[in-house]
Amino acid sequence: QFKQGNINFRRAQVNLMNRLHDYLSNRLDLQNQQSLLVEAPNGTGKTLSYLLAYAYELNDQHKLVIATPTKVLQEQILRQEIPQLLRVTRLPLVAHVVKASSHYLDLDGFVQTLYQANVNKPTLILQMGILVWLTQTTTGDLDELQLTNFQAPLFAQIQHPGDARFGSSFSDYDFWNLARYRAEQADILVTNHAYLANHYLDSIWGQSPFLVIDEAHRFVDNVTNSRHEHFFMESFWGMLSHLRHLLYFNDDDFSSKYSDDADLVFLLQQLEKKIIDLIHAINDLQRQLYAQKGRSVETTIRPNGMVESSFTGKTLFDASQRDAFLQKLGYMQAKIEHVRQLTSQILYQLEQQLGMLTSDRDFLTELSHQMDRLDEYSEQAYLLSDQLSDSDGLSHMGFVLAFSHPDDPLSTNLMWLLLDPTTELTQIYRHFSKKLFISATLTDRGNFDFAARQLALKPKTYQTYQGRNTFNLSKHLKIYALSDEKILLAPDHPQFLTQLAQFLIQATKVQAHCLILFSNLDKIRQVYNQIANRPELKSFEILAQGLTGSNERMAKRFIIAKKSLLLGANAFWEGIDFQKIGVDLVIVTQLPFESPQEPEVQLRQARLKNQGKDVFKVDTLPRAILRFRQGCGRLIRNEKDHGAYVILDQRIWKNEYGMAFLDSLPIPAVKLTAENLLLKLKEASND
Secondary structure: OOOOOOOOOOHHHHHHHHHHHHHHOOOOOOOOOOEEEEEOOOOOOHHHHHHHHHHOOOEOOEOEEEEEOOHHHHHHHHHHHHHHHHHHHOOOOOEEEOOOHHHEEOHHHHHHHHOOOOOOHHHHHHHHHHHHHHOOOOOOEHHHHOOOOOOOHHHHHHEOOOOOOOOOOOHHHOHHHHHHHHHHHOOEEEEEHHHHHHHOOOHHHOOOOEEEEEOHHHHHHHHHHHOOEEEOHHHHHHHHHHHHHHHHOOOOOHHHHOOOOHHHHHHHHHHHHHHHHHHHHHHHHHHHHHOOHHHOOEEEEOOOOOEEEEEEHHHHOOHHHHHHHHHHHHHHHHHHHHHHHHHHHHHHHHHHHOOOOHHHHHHHHHHHHHHHHHHHHHHHHHHHHHHHHOOOHHHHEEEEEEEOOOOOHHHEEEEEEEOOOHHHHHHHHOOOEEEEEEEOOOOEOOEOHHHHHHOOOOOOOEEEEEOOOOOOHHHOEEEEEEOOOOOOOOOOOOOHHHHHHHHHHHHHOOOOEEEEEOOOHHHHHHHHHHHOOOHHHOOOEEEEOOOOOOHHHHHHHHHHOOOEEEEEOOHHHHOOOOOOOOOOEEEEOOOOOOOOOOHHHHHHHHHHHHOOOOHHHHHHHHHHHHHHHHHHOOOOOOOOOOEEEEEOOOHHHHOOOHHHHHHHOOOOOEEEOHHHHHHHHHHHHHO
């Protein structure tokens, strides 16, 4: 029974709860149907719905694992939704957030930093702040510091590496061990998509846990992105050149300074030869890769002059190429180990002999930093070796060669990415039961087929449920689509952005919070330059992705400002939520098709084409429609919100695929000329 007065009755939410209850209690569960796909519109109260449904099924055998796309949503569920669940149900459930060890303070590492000499002022201030925080925290979670970033050098020394820490000075108080213990004891665990993908075998989830994938439309992309890796060979041999200069050619000339120390001189002589050998080994790998650039699926030239060539795994590394590359890679890995061991020995001997002069301390700090970088490159080399050793897995992989100087083989760098996550997804699912995939946008024109294929769910292994809005959406949302031959030509027309800037000045000045959605950052920059200093918008704070700060900072400024206008792409279509304010106006400058210049898109589509599939029909269009619907979802989050969704891309009326976009909208779009559209927006602002 629910405690009265905590929740409001909403028919659509109750229907969703009942459907989830039936699924969990096996009332509608057919054989092998261990997954449920749910589309629950914004404002349905989907989080509380699934929490209530699963809460009564939890026991020692079944925990509930909730995976979200972002830390922000993690915290929202933990701080808002779960406390509401406990107030309503009075169940004695315990919830805990699960995140990477690097989020926690390493007490041993922090204490070591307190004894370092010649620490700069910003680091001292940060250390003092952490000392004060240590008197207050019960978790050691560095996110509690509420810093804008964790890029300060100090954090590389104090972030927990994730080992058990038994027998250390602070093993009885280790924050990471404490977090692990609390996770093991909890009934509900809240994590993020990427962490789940990389740690699904972890024992903290329990024996047979339930799984909820929230914002499920983003899960597959987050899983694949978690498998994206790189080996920046150009910067690797550049780092080694810097290490060589540091030891042999700097102003203090350490090799001459310790010429009377026979052991150290011997080590230095050995190391220089090994560094040169390692640089040559890296360059040899670069030359082999560079020789393959003519076999690429597609080549893209970036604005900064960098060239990216995309390859399928089997193309770049056919049998002969793979074996030769692995042999050279193994040789390079052996050389890395030689350099690492010798550098470590030299670092140890220097630490025993160097005085406390500032220059000596700075030298040791820099040498230690180079050791850390060497370990990072070594780790990437082993990841690459493991990837190439799996010949079957290569068919699911794509590779990108990036050349900072297209005519120079020694500027070659390598990136690899997962194109088909089916195997990974299947392995993840195997460890969980009663899996729920829920989102406000999972269907393509009312059909779950695209989402099911993306999630690697086989036919007849899942059920579906499409919820309804809890209120009359047409009273809260207006959708206008431009149709005017006199204004705004096709998005690729040279005058499009100029006309767009003029339209935005007129359309947004009567609104309070306006979100302008673009397809790429370059167009944002061009439009921002045209409107940033216009007197008509002087009362607005104008924010532009890639120009006026991080996405998180812009989202905060957008909320705080009395009147704000934000030009965004990518994450602002779906990843940023403005819950504390209502967005009055969302303008779609062009339909959100993926950029064909992105290597991931090129390789994924090339793979589908080789399978004989209609790439536009099965991939390009469904992805664009889902993002288009997400853009509309930026507006109405609850019964109090009102707003207008404006579509300026006139291809929606002129092209055959335009009807698919129109059919995906929650209410019909009204076709308007530019003049009438501006009048409608002005009328809406006066309501």
